[in-house]
Amino acid sequence: MSNKEITITPRQYTIIQTVFFGGMSFFLYPELVANSTNQAYWIPVLFWLLISLFGAFLYSKMMEPYPRKNIVEISILLMGKKLSFLLLLPLLVFWFNSISLMIRAHAELVNMTMLPMTPIWVLSCLFVIPLLGAMGGITSVVRTLSVYSLICVPLVFGITILGFQDIDYYLGKPWFKSSFDFLTSPDFYGSSYIWIGFIYCGMIGKYAKKVGQLWKSYFWATLCFLPIVITIVLFPILTFGPELTRSITFPYVLKMASVNNYWLIVESLTAIYISSVMIYVIGTISLIYYCIGKAIHNFFPQWGEKKILLIIGGLSYIVALFIPSWDWLRQGVVIESPLRLFVAFLLPMIIVGQYTWKKRRCHK
Amino acid sequence: MKREPFRPIIKSILIFSFLLLVSGCWDVKDIDNRMIAVVLGLKSAEDDNVEVYMKFPKPETMTKGSSGGSDDKPFIIVRETAPTVFAAINQIKLKLPKSLDLQSIQTVVVDEELSQKGLLPYLEFIIRSRMVPVDANFAIVKGEFPPLFHSKAQTGDSAGMLFNNFFDESAGGSPIKSNIRIWEVYRSFSNPLESCLVPVIRADEQQDTPISMEGSGYFTGDRLVGILPQKNLLSYSILSQNVRGEEVMVVENADVRIQKNKIEYTEIGLNSYGKPHVHLKVTLELSLIDSNFLNKISKDDLENKVSSIIENKAKEIIEVTKPEGADIFQFGNRFRGKISTDQYEQWPKLYKDMEVEIEVKSHLRKTGLLKY
Structure with a gap:
């Protein structure tokens, strides 16, 4: 199937974004938010949500003038290969980092919760599944994500409903008062990492019929996932209190472990929850693999796409193994924030600026 | 294009070989190779040591029914004394023929003296290592451990479930018995704005009902500072x-x-x-x-x-x-x-x-x- 025939419907874009949220937000996110402020925990969440809507809007406006072209092709068209490689290098580095961090983080997570004796190098092999998915091309990625979401979305909803027990609403007080203390906290900027799903539209957005409307898909995805994100952040805080939540590595995992129901058939809800979220994670990683492989292929068309993916896959696995500790990894997510913000907001602005400047010069 | 007949076979072999990784072979411990503890007891011993009690149900007696007339106890009690909980657990491991499994512990009990000393150093491993379920029941024991651990329940509870049923809301739990789970205890230790109320139990004089409520202990920080009498508990529950x-x-x-x-x-x-x-x-x-x-x-x-x-x-x-x-x-x-x-x-x-x-x-x- 050639690229021209492929189209991705807005609904599929919404699914992709939802899966991305699911893959990103369950583990590190609640702890980062709890550490970034001590009042009105929903404000930092909503803050990034609104900013990310703006970012999604920027991305879709950037893509609009060039239908059927991805961000790499657009920037090559605008400023030549060398300059655009320099400009987009941060994006590639960011994607590569995210993959390595995600592989390691989730290997570490499974190690901490379910398989304490299994070595990290085996658990990190989870990269193989998304890599194979990415090699199948965008259609296979999108279809897999749709099937995944059929299984996992109901599971996650069910788990969320179970989580409503043992909740004390007054532990989250003050609800409507904030001194915006989170603005000075690095963890707050680190917590932006779940709100950048739209940058993958830079690569896969070109398959949409109406590129300028892509941000709407993102908007619907955030709207669908907002209740879940809010519960992810608030459940641990309302159950364990903010003080304890700040010192837990995976607050939501502990929350799941604390759920106790006489009638619940499964002994360990944590295992079910982690397995279903891991499926999201695999979907997300495969999407990122696809994007990074395609981008490099656009820069160096002489290299085969599968060869690039294999090399990237191998490299990300090795980098993931070299990460020394969990603390380092958590710091990595926080330190990465400037890069992330550059990629999400400055990059599309530069490209849009370049485009309007060029257009104006042509008019003259 | 020339068809290659072996390609699908090689591909499927490759794909199925990944299944080997999924099995998690490093953590395999078959269920008949485990000793599954159901009750963990921590007791203060001399020279700042801690004595760790563990109760293991015997599977074969459970199928026959624990309340049978035979003299066989339906459980095994193992105990060891060491400076820290983990040192004691290691010593217990030295005695066990099978792998020790703490994942199914239903109840953790500590004695009064240890609670007065401060519980945080003894409970931290439960949250940190997730070796013991965080939703296990928690209680303080007044008096000696052995009568409580060794008594055979005649109420039809299997050896492990006795403590759990005693507190569980769906079984013997009620508003006149306080009940608390380990994560709630840990939460109140780390939250300065609250304190927890922990059930205090003791061995009953009557053999057939081994546990009896004594009152409810209240804490300052992680130290037990007093015990509320049982008669006041209903008002506490109402409030x-x-x-x-x-x-x-x-x-x-x-x-x-x-x-x-x-x-x-x-x-x-x-x-x-x-x-x-x-x-x-x-x-x-x-x-x-x-x-x-x-x-x-x-x-x-x-x-x-x-x-x-x-x-x-x-x-x-x-x-x-x-x-x-x-x-x-x-x-x-x-x-x-x-x-x-x-x-x-x-x-x-x-x-x-x-x-x-x-x-x-x-x-x-x-x-x-x-x-x-």
Whole structure:
């Protein structure tokens, strides 16, 4: 199937974004938010949500003038290969980092919760599944994500409903008062990492019929996932209190472990929850693999796409193994924030600026 | 294009070889190669040591029925003394023929002396390592461990479930027994604005019912500072909204069942002297179980009597816990946002000067099949 025939419907874009949220937000996110402020925990969440809507809007406006072209092709068209490689290098580095961090983080997570004796190098092999998915091309990625979401979305909803027990609403007080203390906290900027799903539209957005409307898909995805994100952040805080939540590595995992129901058939809800979220994670990683492989292929068309993916896959696995500790990894997510913000907001602005400047010069 | 007949086969072999990785072979311990502990007991021993008790049910006796007439105990008790919990667990491992599995522990008990010393150093591993389920029940034991651990339950509970059933709301748990889970205990240790109430149990003199409630312990930080008598617990439950329509309260002139209770905080804040102040209204719905024919009082008097009993007992509890700064009603959490975050750490001190106004109103909703 050639690229021209492929189209991705807005609904599929919404699914992709939802899966991305699911893959990103369950583990590190609640702890980062709890550490970034001590009042009105929903404000930092909503803050990034609104900013990310703006970012999604920027991305879709950037893509609009060039239908059927991805961000790499657009920037090559605008400023030549060398300059655009320099400009987009941060994006590639960011994607590569995210993959390595995600592989390691989730290997570490499974190690901490379910398989304490299994070595990290085996658990990190989870990269193989998304890599194979990415090699199948965008259609296979999108279809897999749709099937995944059929299984996992109901599971996650069910788990969320179970989580409503043992909740004390007054532990989250003050609800409507904030001194915006989170603005000075690095963890707050680190917590932006779940709100950048739209940058993958830079690569896969070109398959949409109406590129300028892509941000709407993102908007619907955030709207669908907002209740879940809010519960992810608030459940641990309302159950364990903010003080304890700040010192837990995976607050939501502990929350799941604390759920106790006489009638619940499964002994360990944590295992079910982690397995279903891991499926999201695999979907997300495969999407990122696809994007990074395609981008490099656009820069160096002489290299085969599968060869690039294999090399990237191998490299990300090795980098993931070299990460020394969990603390380092958590710091990595926080330190990465400037890069992330550059990629999400400055990059599309530069490209849009370049485009309007060029257009104006042509008019003259 | 030339067809390659072997390609699909090679591909499928490759794909299935990944399944080998999924098995998690490093963590395989078959169920018959494990010793599954169900109760963990921590007891203070001489020279700051800790004595660790573990109770393992014997699977073969469980299938025959634990209450059979044979002399076989349906469980095994293992104990070891060492400076830390883990050193003791290691020593226990040295004695066991199979792999030790703590993942199915239902109840953790500690003795009174250890609780008075401070529990945090002994409980941290439970949250950190996730070796023991965080939703296990928690209790303090008054007196010696052996009678409690060694007694055979005649109530049809399998060896492991006895403690769990005793506390579980779906089994023997009730508002007149306090019950708490490990994560709640740990939460109250790390949250300065609250304190927890932990059930205190002891071995019963009667062999057939091995456990008996002694009272409920309250904590300052992670140290046990006092034990509330059992008779006050119903008022505590009513004020923290735990009562679910089965508890009978014995008043002088009648016995009433508490059907429902509602709690309303009408005032939360600091008064003009900077002292915390709460006003709470409790509304009770009662149904009559038994009236005293000889000494009958009017309906209104009965309602007032119930209210005043609960009010007085609640005040009694607050007066006892206040000097220790043990905020077992968790009023402090309601002051989040009312006092600055720097003051959170000072809460136990603030609680000592706290003014609590309690107003209980009861309403006799039904009188059973007989008219009043």
